[in-house]
Amino acid sequence: MTHTAELIAVGTxxxxxxIANTDAQILSQGLSTLGITVHYHTVVGDNPQRLRQxxxxxxxxxxxxxxxGGLGPTYDDLTKQTICAAFGRELELxxxxxxxxxSFFAKTGRTMPENNVQQxxxxxxxTVFDNPVGTAPGCAFEEGGVHVLMLPGPPFECRYMFxxxxxxxLQALTDGVIVSHEIRxxxxxxSHVEEKLRDIMTTMTNPTLAPYAKPGECMLRATxxxxxxxxxxxxxxxxxxxVEEILGDVVYGVDVGxxxxxxxxxLGEKGLTLSAAESCTGGLIAKRITDxxxxxxxxxxxxxxxxxxxxxxxxxxxxxxxxxxxxxxxxVARAMAQGCRKLCGSDIALSVTGLAGPEGDDRGNQxxxxxxxxxxxxxxxxxxxxxxxxxxxxxxxSSAAQNAFDMLRRRLLGLPL
Amino acid sequence: MTHTAELIAVGTxxxxxxIANTDAQILSQGLSTLGITVHYHTVVGDNPQRLRQxxxxxxxxxxxxxxxGGLGPTYDDLTKQTICAAFGRELELxxxxxxxxxSFFAKTGRTMPENNVQQxxxxxxxTVFDNPVGTAPGCAFEEGGVHVLMLPGPPFECRYMFxxxxxxxLQALTDGVIVSHEIRxxxxxxSHVEEKLRDIMTTMTNPTLAPYAKPGECMLRATxxxxxxxxxxxxxxxxxxxVEEILGDVVYGVDVGxxxxxxxxxLGEKGLTLSAAESCTGGLIAKRITDxxxxxxxxxxxxxxxxxxxxxxxxxxxxxxxxxxxxxxxxVARAMAQGCRKLCGSDIALSVTGLAGPEGDDRGNQxxxxxxxxxxxxxxxxxxxxxxxxxxxxxxxSSAAQNAFDMLRRRLLGLPL
Numbered sequence: 001m002t003h004t005a006e007l008i009a010v011g012t013x014x015x016x017x018x019i020a021n022t023d024a025q026i027l028s029q030g031l032s033t034l035g036i037t038v039h040y041h042t043v044v045g046d047n048p049q050r051l052r053q054x055x056x057x058x059x060x061x062x063x064x065x066x067x068x069g070g071l072g073p074t075y076d077d078l079t080k081q082t083i084c085a086a087f088g089r090e091l092e093l094x095x096x097x098x099x100x101x102x103s104f105f106a107k108t109g110r111t112m113p114e115n116n117v118q119q120x121x122x123x124x125x126x127t128v129f130d131n132p133v134g135t136a137p138g139c140a141f142e143e144g145g146v147h148v149l150m151l152p153g154p155p156f157e158c159r160y161m162f163x164x165x166x167x168x169x170l171q172a173l174t175d176g177v178i179v180s181h182e183i184r185x186x187x188x189x190x191s192h193v194e195e196k197l198r199d200i201m202t203t204m205t206n207p208t209l210a211p212y213a214k215p216g217e218c219m220l221r222a223t224x225x226x227x228x229x230x231x232x233x234x235x236x237x238x239x240x241x242x243v244e245e246i247l248g249d250v251v252y253g254v255d256v257g258x259x260x261x262x263x264x265x266x267l268g269e270k271g272l273t274l275s276a277a278e279s280c281t282g283g284l285i286a287k288r289i290t291d292x293x294x295x296x297x298x299x300x301x302x303x304x305x306x307x308x309x310x311x312x313x314x315x316x317x318x319x320x321x322x323x324x325x326x327x328x329x330x331x332v333a334r335a336m337a338q339g340c341r342k343l344c345g346s347d348i349a350l351s352v353t354g355l356a357g358p359e360g361d362d363r364g365n366q367x368x369x370x371x372x373x374x375x376x377x378x379x380x381x382x383x384x385x386x387x388x389x390x391x392x393x394x395x396x397x398s399s400a401a402q403n404a405f406d407m408l409r410r411r412l413l414g415l416p417l
Numbered sequence: 418m419t420h421t422a423e424l425i426a427v428g429t430x431x432x433x434x435x436i437a438n439t440d441a442q443i444l445s446q447g448l449s450t451l452g453i454t455v456h457y458h459t460v461v462g463d464n465p466q467r468l469r470q471x472x473x474x475x476x477x478x479x480x481x482x483x484x485x486g487g488l489g490p491t492y493d494d495l496t497k498q499t500i501c502a503a504f505g506r507e508l509e510l511x512x513x514x515x516x517x518x519x520s521f522f523a524k525t526g527r528t529m530p531e532n533n534v535q536q537x538x539x540x541x542x543x544t545v546f547d548n549p550v551g552t553a554p555g556c557a558f559e560e561g562g563v564h565v566l567m568l569p570g571p572p573f574e575c576r577y578m579f580x581x582x583x584x585x586x587l588q589a590l591t592d593g594v595i596v597s598h599e600i601r602x603x604x605x606x607x608s609h610v611e612e613k614l615r616d617i618m619t620t621m622t623n624p625t626l627a628p629y630a631k632p633g634e635c636m637l638r639a640t641x642x643x644x645x646x647x648x649x650x651x652x653x654x655x656x657x658x659x660v661e662e663i664l665g666d667v668v669y670g671v672d673v674g675x676x677x678x679x680x681x682x683x684l685g686e687k688g689l690t691l692s693a694a695e696s697c698t699g700g701l702i703a704k705r706i707t708d709x710x711x712x713x714x715x716x717x718x719x720x721x722x723x724x725x726x727x728x729x730x731x732x733x734x735x736x737x738x739x740x741x742x743x744x745x746x747x748x749v750a751r752a753m754a755q756g757c758r759k760l761c762g763s764d765i766a767l768s769v770t771g772l773a774g775p776e777g778d779d780r781g782n783q784x785x786x787x788x789x790x791x792x793x794x795x796x797x798x799x800x801x802x803x804x805x806x807x808x809x810x811x812x813x814x815s816s817a818a819q820n821a822f823d824m825l826r827r828r829l830l831g832l833p834l
Contacts, residue, residue: 015455017445018629020437024460028434038432039467043441043458050456057474156808212435276721282707283700286721290699293775293810301727303720304693304703310718310761314731344727358710391573393710 003036003173006062008054010070010079011153012045023068023151023158030162032210033180033223034170036064046070048082055086059146064173066166069153071136073115079150080121080139087143089123094137097128101135129165133157140169147173179232180223183243186259186406187250190218196246200239207235209243216395216402217259249415252406259405260288266412267298267348274408275344276302277315277336279327279353280370284401300346305336315339326363328353330382333371337382341375348376348411350404354387356396370400374407381417383407420453420590423479425471427487427496428570429462440485440568440575447579449627450597451587452642453481463487465499472503476563481590483583486570488553490532496567497538497556504560506540511554514545518552546582550574557586564590596649597640600660603633603676603823604667610635613663617656624652626660633812633819634676666832669823676822677705683829684715684765691825692761693719694732694753696744696770697787701818717763722753732756743780745770747799750788754799758792765793765828767821771804773813787817791824798834800824 007024014021024041031038039061044050051070058065070079084091098120105112122128122139129138129149134157140149149169151161171177185193194201194211197220201209207224222239226232244251253262267274276285286302289295305311308327312319316339317332325331333353341349354370355361368389373382385403388396410417424441431438441458448455456478461467468487475482487496501508515537522529539545539556546555546566551574557566566586568578588594602610611618611628614637618626624641639656643649661668670679684691693702703719706712722728725744729736733756734749742748750770758766771787772778785806790799802820805813827834 014441014458015445016449016627016629017442017447020439020442021458022437024431025434025437028432030434032433039462039464040471041431041438041458041460045456047456053478054457061470210433212433275727278700278703280707281704282712282716283695283703283719283721286695286700286723287698287704290697290721290723290773291811291814295699296723299699299723301721301723301731302700303731304700304707304718306703306707306713306716306718310692313762314718314720314760343731344724345730356707394708397708 003064004062005031005036005038005064005066006058007038007041008051008058008065008067009041009043009153010046010051010067011043012047014043015045022155023153026155026159027066027068027162030167031170033221034167034178035174035223035225036170046078048078051078051082052086055083059086059144063145064147064149064170066149066151068151068158071119071138071150071152073113073119073135080123083148083150084123087141087146087148089125089141089143091121092124093117094120094122094128097122097130097137100130100137104135127169129161129169131157131161133160138165140166176225176227177229177232178223178225179229179236180221181236181240181254183220183222183240183251184253184256184259184262185218185220185247185250186216186252186402188218188247193218193220193247197243200242200246204239207239209239216399249410249413252409258288259402259409261292263405263408263412264289264292264295264298266409270412272347272412273298273300275300275340275346275349276404277340277349277351278302278304279306279311279336280356281352281397281400281404282306284397285350285352285404288401288405300344302344303340311336315343326361326365328355328361328363328365328369328371330371330373330384333373333382334375334380337373337375337380348374348408350374350408352400352404354385354396354400356393356400357388358393368396370396370403372400372404372407374411376411381407381411383417420481421479422448422453422455422481422483423475424455424458425468425475425482425484426458426460426570427463427468427484428460429464431460432462439572440570443572443576444483444485444579447584448587450638450640451584451595452591452640453587463495465495468495468499469503472500476503476561480562481564481566481587483566483568485568485575488536488555488567488569490530490536490552497540500565500567501540504558504563504565506542506558506560508538509541510534511537511539511545514539514547514554517547517554521552544586546578546586548574548578550577555582557583593642593644594646594649595640595642596646596653597638598653598657599672600637600639600657600668601670601673601676601679602635602637602664602667603669603819605635605664607635610637610664614660617659617663621656624656626656633815666827666830669826675705676819676826678709680822680825680829681706681709681712681715683826687829689764689829690715690717692717692757692763692766693821694757694766694768695719695721696723696728696753697773698769698814698817698821699723701814702767702769702821705818705822717761719761720757728753732760743778743782745772745778745780745782745786745788747788747790747801750790750799751792751797754790754792754797765791765825767791767825769817769821771802771813771817773810773817774805775810785813787813787820789817789821789824791828793828798824798828800834
């Protein structure tokens, strides 16, 4: 049986533009992986009449309704009451849930306000989704062929509760097991990737292959449905291999979170350390590497050389090179990488110097011109890039960082640069 | 007359969770500022039947419908056709718009594909929203008391077209002018801010004051409606002053984008330069300062000292201090700031050393323990913070950066630390 879901987010803060509805994105991705089609997202405020109207419409066109938000203890959190009224259910107190909420407060050194008692009120005969990462439990029930699931609104809780509570509930509604893998691609545009894979994507039904745009790169999700996880994996292995063969070395990883995660793993495996000398990226490379837990095993540190003085005095770039070629040049990039490697005592150093904009420089370099160098025991390589495609300072900087990580990946794997 | 708006986003990519509906957030913020209430957001796929259903529902409950997306040249971009069918309008070719689209392609060195001709087809008797930042024009018309506005989907285009095309159209529907100012607050929790301002917020109708949550800080928006902008400003000036008086020096700016922007302005005004020595923030402070265009006027550079060797060899932290007190300690933070100031030749240096997690250290420091030091011509100050409130590595790091910027702000303004 195929299922159709509708997502209803409850919260006036969404209608005021205070926050974006990222819960809908998280849930939509997960539902797509489960093979459940989503036809509508709806957002309503903390208003029982309008939530009721949204529920009445949703139940005519979906057999799975998932609400996010409106489960808090304050008077404007009315999701449970309104849903119960719409579907003719009573609320009842769950003493064990109340105990859990009390102990959640106790753990963080607080006393539970009496308001929170109503968070332990849940629909009669529902499946309780206990919430170890917050106070509001979620729940699910089925009424007249429609499954209603309620999840808390804060994105961190919503994601946890969806993945660990709602997904098992929904999987029980579908036959078999769904497994997916994410194939990450850098260095080939989305339309080019789609062109190369169009034949596979349009002819397959199980497993499937779907592209997702990510800032500055592409992601493909391969998904298979089978009676067991092992059978699903057996369907996915050849598909992932086929994609890697077609796309080649622009595939930088499968089930890896980012380029910096891929290079961090490679550095760890090879027992090598990194440092970074950054001009136009201004610390972004160091920041992205140290976003990852355990970064200290592979990252020694770096220098943000935002002025020529720091390039010369800290990194040791000769002043005459800076004067002759300008800060945005291959000789400076090379000297920055060499100086940084020596200064930080790392096996490998990356350097980036370029123009993030908004203005060009007095040597005729365009905004987006970036030199990236890599220095290791075998020598120093440098490449010139044009970053950001005219879409502003942030894009130039993030694209420069992406290209630096990819240069490192290619060097570590012995791939052509 | 008060208006009620409904936002309809069109795009299967939203229902697949490929992207979040950030357009709705942008528009909701803007509509709120215009005094237009939003009751629902709806998201539908590239499907004419379901879009038609969403339109039929929306026109019964809103007098302003704004669609985003579905204006592209491909076969699945059906917004205009479906809206015209629903509201009984014909589409007609606008030769001037076609010319604009052709020249947009020419400017970027491409030939316009014939598919794009349909982007110049617009409803009869509509207000055309020409699009200088993309190919798809938008438009608006009124039918039976309902205003329908169509905007392109890509967030960059959507924001531009909303602010520069839709807002003037909508302002003509309302009497008077709406002006708003954003008051930024760091160092006082949202609930505490609301408590202090509750009396003002609940009793005012024009001007109004509304709180917005931001990661790690608060924002208040003061909005006034008046016949002229000057009159609106005259209403806002005392309100903003009152808020500043009530909240005190936790208000770090009005109409400023971030703490780093506030301190960058202060440094520029005083003609002072900054550098940063970062351990646990790993480049985040430098990255945030250099996110701002023109950062090179006030930021000289910095060192990411992720290992003790870099702290000692580059920043000159004495090895015996590192051994005696450990990397996460006041003496090390002080030595980092002093060393960085000297090394980078800046007037002021910030330093951060702490535990971002996930693990604590072998000296009994908890995750979130952060020492921040500031060194300038008057000496060095250092404070210990507990950052992130147990919400993970990213929160520890961003909170540490926020606190460092605030320490700098307070030092520059001579406020108590």
